[in-house]
Amino acid sequence: MKIRQASVKDAGPIATICHSQFHIAHKVGIAPDDLLYYVDKTFSKAAVEADLSNTENIHFVAIGNDEDIVGCINIGKVHLPQASHMESAMEITRLYIKPEYIGKGVASALMEKVKTLARSKQKESLWLHVYKGNEVAIKFYNKCRFNIVGELNFPVRQSCPVGWVMMCKL
Helix, strand or coil: CEEEECCHHHHHHHHHHHHHHHHHHHCCCCCHHHHHHHHHHHCCHHHHHHHHHCCCEEEEEEECCCCCEEEEEEEECCCCCCCCCCCCEEEEEEEEECHHHCCCCHHHHHHHHHHHHHHHCCCCEEEEEEECCCHHHHHHHHHCCCEEEEEEECCECCECCEEEEEEEEC
């Protein structure tokens, strides 16, 4: 497996992974119609292409042995209210792995890549928001030294699941 910076040409595979994995992670916390609306809007190929073109964001992909994209991560400026004022921080807004690669070191490799990037930019902390019901992700983030520092609602039309805001000191 290798990690490389993503480009706009990776939008299709990234959109597919994000669409399916967000849907799985939030199927309990967001009403089905609201969930479909959100993933179709946020993880369409066009939306992901626009996100990849945004210079505030840095995307990395994990490439499997068959040269397919098996995971992705996005890091950029902090938009979480708890840390949006911090110049010395960055936010992970996306970390999704194909189901068959979960538990095989892909997420850890992507996380190490963004930690290394953040340190090279003299950042002191990483932040993220994770749905409270996503126990697998929370366990992984705890293993990566992220701690819960607050809560944040995630309104999607008529649904409003609550997530943890987590922070890792670098």
